[in-house]
Each structure stands twice: as structure tokens, then as C-alpha cells.
Amino acid sequence: MPRPDLLNPLFRSLKSMKGVGPQLGALFAKFFGAPDGQDAVVLDVLFHMPSGVIDRRAQNGIAFTPVGSIATLKLHIDEHIVPPRGNTRTPLRVKAHDESGEITLVFFGAKGGWVERALPIGETRYVSGEIGFFGHDKQMTHPDYIVEPEKLDTLPMVEPVYPLTHGLSSKVLRRVILASLETLPIIPEWIGKDRRMLLGWPGFTEALRHVHAPERPSEGDIVSPSRMRLAYDEYLAGQLALAIIRATMVQSKGIERHFTGIIANRIEEALPFALTDGQRQAFEDIKTDIASPHRMSRLLQGDVGSGKTVVALLAMATIAESGAQSALMAPTELLAAQHYRTIQPLCEKAGLNCILMTGKMPAAERRKAIAGLENGTIQIAVGTHALFQSSVAFKNLGLTVVDEQHRFGVHQRLALSDKGNRTELLVMTATPIPRTLVLTHFGDMDVSVLREKPAGRQPVDTAVLSSSEYDRVINRLAARLEEGAQAYWVCPLVEESETLDVVSAEDRFAALKDAFGDKVALVHGRMSATQKQEVMEGFQAGDTQILVATTVIEVGVDVPNATIMIIEHAERFGLAQLHQLRGRVGRGSARSACLLLYNEPLSETAKARLETIKNTEDGFLIAEKDLELRGQGDLLGTRQSGMPGYRLAVPDVHKHLLEFAHEDARALLDRNPGLTGPEGEAIRTLLYLFRKDLAIPLIKAG
CATH class of the missing domain: 2.40.50.140 (Nucleic acid-binding proteins)
Structure with missing residues (x-):
């Protein structure tokens, strides 16, 4: 269904407005993040919320x-x-x-x-x-x-104040916004009358007028009924889009798979440890999903070292019992290789064929692997997104497992699940994500959480020290290296910066090399994948004892013998990052230590962060605290990964409305799955307004 005509005035280019020439048009396009080569539209300025109000x-x-x-x-x-x-x-x-x-x-x-x-x-x-x-x-x-x-x-006796960009004056912006308000059409209402009466919320158009042309300062306030209404609308559109995607992926088509439990049992018997209660529960959830006629769409959340890979392997074994294949996809070749090393020996004991597909495979080996996937003799393929290139065809792909989901948006989830015939989807993330963010980004998925660490994992002793104690740290480190220990030393920057007074990885590498000679290696994000791989493999093999690194080691490298983690300028790292980095040690049976070195003076926030890390290892507690200290924007790397950032809603202030919108979206689609009638029309209008119309073609008729 095309966009309703009544919305056309709102999707008009700003350049078509009086007084907006090519120069101002280009400035607006950049400011509002219009896609390349496109103009900003009237709706962009109307959705640009004031940061305050001047009372004249x-x-x-x-x-x-x-x-x-x-x-x-x-x-x-x-x-x-x-x-x-x-x-x-x-x-x-x-x-x-x-x-x-x-x-x-x-x-x-x-x-x-x-x-x-x-x-x-x-x-x-x-x-x-x-x-x-x-x-x-x-x-x-x-x-x-x-x-x-x-x-x-x-x-204007009451005048909203807006965030601006270089070259844009508040007078010009205000003029364009007021002219845009004139073009607002009458929009059908998607919120029930009772709800609006109860909360004292105005209509959508009226709410925009209150915010941009308030008669009293309170009308434009961030907690005013108008702002609440608009925040709820934005959340509702997002939750509806996720719910529609969920309905498409889950309800529409799935296969009732039958399995025996034989291969999964063999794997469990081959494990050197007993499964935790959390792992058992997650596996039960997955088996229920696989057996149902709906498609599985599940997020497996577990802290670093909680044993997600084993749960994924049990799921893949269950799929193999049903006669289908699985693909495990990791964000980097290093991580793919690590998953492969974990599961390959277990697969062998259970009689499963498992291969690692990388970009560097010799051609003959690659041809053999592709043939095995095509004829079904290989049950499990591990690799990066290269697994989903058109040259790779599976005989019967039944399960896709994606590691480190937050690098994949909703669109990638849809694309992945198209590769197989009604494929089940399991996504693993080591980032403990607070409930509000799970709803925002994964509202279309069921969630299983692994909270305990597997047996035998040691707690990590965490200490906080001022960097003025550097010499003491070096002496202590020398003693531990003598005993054969291995250590990570993490710095925030690759090379020296003119603007920041921070020790770079290159400088620290040089200093440690003076002290420890060839025992030290360096790895950072500017090295080629091959260089990184070589350094990491040398450290894994024990050829080097100290690995100086930037945060490239944050995700997934597994060196059980490494028991010391030193993080320099710890005050410059976010909580989630510190927690991920600390999770690199404590993976073997020996006691591990994490040392956070900081530079004076410490801000209150930095102090709170370091205290939190020192006092708890619970990733979920840490994530909640991180959300509190940092706000939602950066927590999932939103800025980089095309995650839904909000324009009207301010998560810290409006987050109670998100639960509300989540429940309303699910109830609405249960009640009216085809979005038919006047209610359906109003909801489609909402999806177009908030540019979630990609979900509209997925709506099932009836």
C-alpha cells in the first residue's frame, strides 16, 4: 500500500518552502541525517524537539x-x-x-x-x-x-529553544518550523479515546503545535502531556514494526521438527563439566521452539563466559537430529575460529560433521566444503557473514545462530532467515542488555538469559589503583610472569594524541618492551586482519606473555592461561567495556586479577563506574548502572550500528511509556492482525509518519 496522500505535505522537500534555498536545504539534509542524495523533509523539522523554552x-x-x-x-x-x-x-x-x-x-x-x-x-x-x-x-x-x-x-511570548548546528540560526529554524505547522493535515487518531482522556493527552497534530508554538511554557515541557503523547507514538511505531516482523518470521511459517535427543545427549556426555541450571533452561526453551510449528526467533543473553556456545551447540545437535543443517555466524574470523575450536572436538565425539568456512580457505578445500553443505553431509558450518554469500547453498538449513547480535539490525535478521527454508533463528549476545533496551532493539524476539558462570570458573579479583603506582605494578607483574602467567595490558588509544593526555598502546608497548624484552606483543585495530590473527595466535600459544592491546580484544578472544588484565586510563572506558575486558581473564582454573589504573583527577561519574566494577561481576547489574550513568544512546553502539535512536522520546524521562507501547503493540496485532478498518488505517499512518513502513508489506491479510 503506498503512503496515504494526506501525508504528502509532510514528506515534501524542505527546499520547496519559501526562503529555503539550495544552501539551507543542504544544511538541513546534513543536520537531520537525510540519506545520501536526498533532501530533508517537512516532517524532519516538525520532529526536531526543543531543548527548552524562553518565557518573554x-x-x-x-x-x-x-x-x-x-x-x-x-x-x-x-x-x-x-x-x-x-x-x-x-x-x-x-x-x-x-x-x-x-x-x-x-x-x-x-x-x-x-x-x-x-x-x-x-x-x-x-x-x-x-x-x-x-x-x-x-x-x-x-x-x-x-x-x-x-x-x-x-x-513570540513563549519561545521554544532548539539544538542548532553551525550555520543555522534559531530565527531561521523557527520560521521554517512555524511554516511547517501550517501544512499539518488532519491525521486519523490511533490512540483510544478513553486512554487519551485518562492521561489528558492531546491529538497528534495538536501535540506538535503545543510543543513548537506553546502559549504557556509548561506546554512544551519534556514531561508535558504533549511530549508524553509524542514519545509514546514514537515507541508504539517502533514496537509495532518489531511485532509485525515477529509475526512474519514466527507465526507465518515454521516447521514442526521431530528430534530424538540422541546426538544432544552424546554432546552433553562429552562435556568436561555439568550444564548449569540456566543452560538447561535455555536449551529446554529452544527445544520447545524447534518442536512448535512457529519459527524460533530467540535472543540468548549471557555474560562473558556463561556458556552460550554450548547451548548453541546443543541446539545445532537437535536440528541435526531432525535432518537439517545449522550455520553459526560470528562477526570476525578470529571469533569464528574460536567457536570452531570449542565445538569441533565435541562434534567429533557426537558424530557430527562440522566445518570452518573462512575467506582464506584454499580453493580446493572451499569447493569440498561447499559440496558438503549442498549434499547435506556437513551438518554444521561455522564462519563470518561469508557463509551467506550466494555461492554457498545449503541442502536444508534449519537453524541460523548469530553471535554478537548488536552488530546486526532488524533488516539483517530478515535477510539471514531467508537463506534457508523457514529457518529457526538463535541470536547470542555477551552484552547484558537491560530490559528497556531489549524491548527497543529485540522486541520481536523471545529472550533466554544465562545468569550463572559454568562450574570451575573463578571470580576475578579487581583492584583500583592510581597510575602514580606504575613502578609497583611493574615489579608485581615481573614476579607473576616469572611464575609463567600471561597478562593483557589495555590502553584506550593506538598512538599518541595531541589533544588527549593519554598513554597510547604504542608508547606503552615500547616501555614494556624495555622492561620485558620479547615477552611483549602489540595488537590494535589499525593492523590488518592477518597481522592481528598472527599476534593473537602467538599469545594463545604462549610465545608472548604480555599482550598490549586496544579494545579490539573486547569481544571473544579465549586464552585460559591469561590471568592478569591491566586496564590503563580505566576512567576513560564505559562500564560495559570494562566488564567485557575483565571477562577476558578468569577463563581457566587459576585465580585471576584485574587491575584498573586511573589518572587523577577523577570525575564523579568515573568514580561511580570504577566503584561498580570493583564491587560486582554481575553483568546485568553493571548494564543497568551503565544505562543510568550514560543514557541509552551509546550502550549498544547505537550511533554506529543503525539502531533506532529516538527523536521525540527521551529514554531517561519516557522509558515507562516503552513497556506500555510494547504491550499495546502486541495486543493490537492480536486483535487486528491485518490492520484493517479505520483502526488499521490510522496505525498504517503512524508507521509511515515514523518511517517504519518497511514493515507494512509484511502485514498478513487477516
């Missing part, structure tokens, strides 16, 4: 306006004091008075006589701006508004 209603007279306040004054213009010619540093001053006192209006660099024309001597003008003080006199520097008495109604 106070008209108490010069004597009664406090310094620092915004005031609107009715002034009699008395005199212009023009600076001597050629003197550009002295401002032009205009003396004026009202019944209560006198004031000076100050203009720097005023050229072309416009001030004299705007404020003619002997006449009355309304001026509005911030009251300042100079010597003993009140003054106003560059008033925001100067209007003639008969045009007082053009002066």
Missing part, C-alpha cells in the same frame, strides 16, 4: 527586571551614540527609557544603519532579550526582538 511574558518595566532574566520592555527611544568611524571595537549604544527607569541597548559591529532604522529616536518600540549590567546601568546586548507597538502580536 514578563513586562514589568526596567526597574523591576532582575539582571540575567529575559524581559520584554516597551521603550521610548532617546538617543543613538554612534562609535567614531573606523573604530570597529566600540559598540553602537542606544539610550532608552520607560516610566520606571533607563536602559542602554548595545550593538557590536552594527553596519549599514539598520539599528537606526529599527529604533528611530522619539518613537516607541517593544524589545525583548536578556537584561545585563554594566557599571551602574542596566543594558541589553543585541535584543532578540525589536517590534513596533502595532506588531506586538508577532513577538
Whole structure:
């Protein structure tokens, strides 16, 4: 269904508006993040929320306006004091008075006589701006508004303030927004009347008017009924899109798979440890999903080292029992190789054929692997997204397992599941994600959580030290290396920075090499994949004892013998990052230690972060705290990964509305799965407004 015609005025290019030329149009496109080669549209400015409100209603007279306040004054213009010619540093001053006192209006660099024309001597003008003080006199520097008495109604008494970008003035933005409000069509209502009455929420169009052209400051406030309404609408559109995708992937088509449990049992018997209760429960959830006629779409959340790979292997064994194949996809070749090393010996004992597909495979080996996947003799393929290239065909792909999901958006989830015939989808993430974010990004998936660490995993002793203790750290480290220990040393930057006073990985590598010689290796993100792989393999094999690194080691490298993690400038890392890095040690049977070195002075937030890491190893507690200290935007690397950032909703303030929208979206689709009738039409309009219309073609008729 095409976009409803009534929304066309909102999707018009801003360049079609009076006063928006090519230059301003290009600025808007960049500011609002329009896709390459496209213009920003009217809706973009309407969805640009104010950060505050200026109240110009106070008209108490010069004597009664406090310094620092915004005031609107009715002034009699008395005199212009023009600076001597050629003197550009002295401002032009205009003396004026009202019944209560006198004031000076100050203009720097005023050229072309416009001030004299705007404020003619002997006449009355309304001026509005911030009251300042100079010597003993009140003054106003560059008033925001100067209007003639008969045009007082053009002066905005309550004025929203907007985030701006270089080259865009608030006057221009405000003009474009007010012109955009004029074009707002009458939009069908998607929120029930009872709900709106109960919460005191206005209609959608009315809410936008309140926010952009408020009559009282409270109307545009972040917790006003209008802002609440708009935040809820944005959440509802997002949750509906996820729910529709879920319905498409899960309800529509699936295969009731039959399995015996024989191969899974063999794998369990081959494990060197007993499964945790969490692993058992997750596996039970997965078996239920696989046996049902619906498609599995499950997120397996577990902290670093909680044993997700084993659960995934049991799932793949179950799929093999049903006669189908599985693919395990990791974000890097290093991680794919590691998964392969974990599961290959277990597969062998259970009689499963498992291969590792990488970009560097010799051609003959690759041909053999592709043939095995095509004829079904290989049951499990491990690799990067190269597994999903068109040259790779599976005989019967029944399960896709994706590791480190937050690098895959919803669209990739859909594309992956198209490769097989009604494939089940299991996604694993080592980032403990708080409930609000699970709803935002994975509202279309069921969730299993692994909370305990497998038996035999040791807690990690965490200490916090000032970097002034560097020499002590080196002596202690030397003693541990003598005993055969291995250590990571993590720095925030690759090379020296002119702007930041931070020890770089390269500098630290040089210093440690002086102390420990060839025992030290360096790895960072600017190295080629091959170089990184070589260094990591050397460390894994024990050829080097200290690995100096940037955060490239955050995800997934497994070296059980490494028992020391030193993080330099720990104050510069986020909580989730510190937690992930610490998870690199404590993987063997020996006690491990993590040392957080910080530089003075510490901010309150940094102090709170380091305290949290020192006091707990529970990734979920840490993630909740991270959300509190940092806000939602960065937590999943939203900025980079095309995750839904919000424009109208402010998660810290409006997050209670997300649960609300999640339940409403599911209830709505249960009640009206085809989105038919007036209600369906209103909901489709909502999806178009919030650019979630990619979900619309997926809606099942009936």
C-alpha cells in the first residue's frame, strides 16, 4: 500500500518552502541525517524537539527586571551614540527609557544603519532579550526582538529553544518550523479515546503545535502531556514494526521438527563439566521452539563466559537430529575460529560433521566444503557473514545462530532467515542488555538469559589503583610472569594524541618492551586482519606473555592461561567495556586479577563506574548502572550500528511509556492482525509518519 496522500505535505522537500534555498536545504539534509542524495523533509523539522523554552511574558518595566532574566520592555527611544568611524571595537549604544527607569541597548559591529532604522529616536518600540549590567546601568546586548507597538502580536511570548548546528540560526529554524505547522493535515487518531482522556493527552497534530508554538511554557515541557503523547507514538511505531516482523518470521511459517535427543545427549556426555541450571533452561526453551510449528526467533543473553556456545551447540545437535543443517555466524574470523575450536572436538565425539568456512580457505578445500553443505553431509558450518554469500547453498538449513547480535539490525535478521527454508533463528549476545533496551532493539524476539558462570570458573579479583603506582605494578607483574602467567595490558588509544593526555598502546608497548624484552606483543585495530590473527595466535600459544592491546580484544578472544588484565586510563572506558575486558581473564582454573589504573583527577561519574566494577561481576547489574550513568544512546553502539535512536522520546524521562507501547503493540496485532478498518488505517499512518513502513508489506491479510 503506498503512503496515504494526506501525508504528502509532510514528506515534501524542505527546499520547496519559501526562503529555503539550495544552501539551507543542504544544511538541513546534513543536520537531520537525510540519506545520501536526498533532501530533508517537512516532517524532519516538525520532529526536531526543543531543548527548552524562553518565557518573554514578563513586562514589568526596567526597574523591576532582575539582571540575567529575559524581559520584554516597551521603550521610548532617546538617543543613538554612534562609535567614531573606523573604530570597529566600540559598540553602537542606544539610550532608552520607560516610566520606571533607563536602559542602554548595545550593538557590536552594527553596519549599514539598520539599528537606526529599527529604533528611530522619539518613537516607541517593544524589545525583548536578556537584561545585563554594566557599571551602574542596566543594558541589553543585541535584543532578540525589536517590534513596533502595532506588531506586538508577532513577538513570540513563549519561545521554544532548539539544538542548532553551525550555520543555522534559531530565527531561521523557527520560521521554517512555524511554516511547517501550517501544512499539518488532519491525521486519523490511533490512540483510544478513553486512554487519551485518562492521561489528558492531546491529538497528534495538536501535540506538535503545543510543543513548537506553546502559549504557556509548561506546554512544551519534556514531561508535558504533549511530549508524553509524542514519545509514546514514537515507541508504539517502533514496537509495532518489531511485532509485525515477529509475526512474519514466527507465526507465518515454521516447521514442526521431530528430534530424538540422541546426538544432544552424546554432546552433553562429552562435556568436561555439568550444564548449569540456566543452560538447561535455555536449551529446554529452544527445544520447545524447534518442536512448535512457529519459527524460533530467540535472543540468548549471557555474560562473558556463561556458556552460550554450548547451548548453541546443543541446539545445532537437535536440528541435526531432525535432518537439517545449522550455520553459526560470528562477526570476525578470529571469533569464528574460536567457536570452531570449542565445538569441533565435541562434534567429533557426537558424530557430527562440522566445518570452518573462512575467506582464506584454499580453493580446493572451499569447493569440498561447499559440496558438503549442498549434499547435506556437513551438518554444521561455522564462519563470518561469508557463509551467506550466494555461492554457498545449503541442502536444508534449519537453524541460523548469530553471535554478537548488536552488530546486526532488524533488516539483517530478515535477510539471514531467508537463506534457508523457514529457518529457526538463535541470536547470542555477551552484552547484558537491560530490559528497556531489549524491548527497543529485540522486541520481536523471545529472550533466554544465562545468569550463572559454568562450574570451575573463578571470580576475578579487581583492584583500583592510581597510575602514580606504575613502578609497583611493574615489579608485581615481573614476579607473576616469572611464575609463567600471561597478562593483557589495555590502553584506550593506538598512538599518541595531541589533544588527549593519554598513554597510547604504542608508547606503552615500547616501555614494556624495555622492561620485558620479547615477552611483549602489540595488537590494535589499525593492523590488518592477518597481522592481528598472527599476534593473537602467538599469545594463545604462549610465545608472548604480555599482550598490549586496544579494545579490539573486547569481544571473544579465549586464552585460559591469561590471568592478569591491566586496564590503563580505566576512567576513560564505559562500564560495559570494562566488564567485557575483565571477562577476558578468569577463563581457566587459576585465580585471576584485574587491575584498573586511573589518572587523577577523577570525575564523579568515573568514580561511580570504577566503584561498580570493583564491587560486582554481575553483568546485568553493571548494564543497568551503565544505562543510568550514560543514557541509552551509546550502550549498544547505537550511533554506529543503525539502531533506532529516538527523536521525540527521551529514554531517561519516557522509558515507562516503552513497556506500555510494547504491550499495546502486541495486543493490537492480536486483535487486528491485518490492520484493517479505520483502526488499521490510522496505525498504517503512524508507521509511515515514523518511517517504519518497511514493515507494512509484511502485514498478513487477516
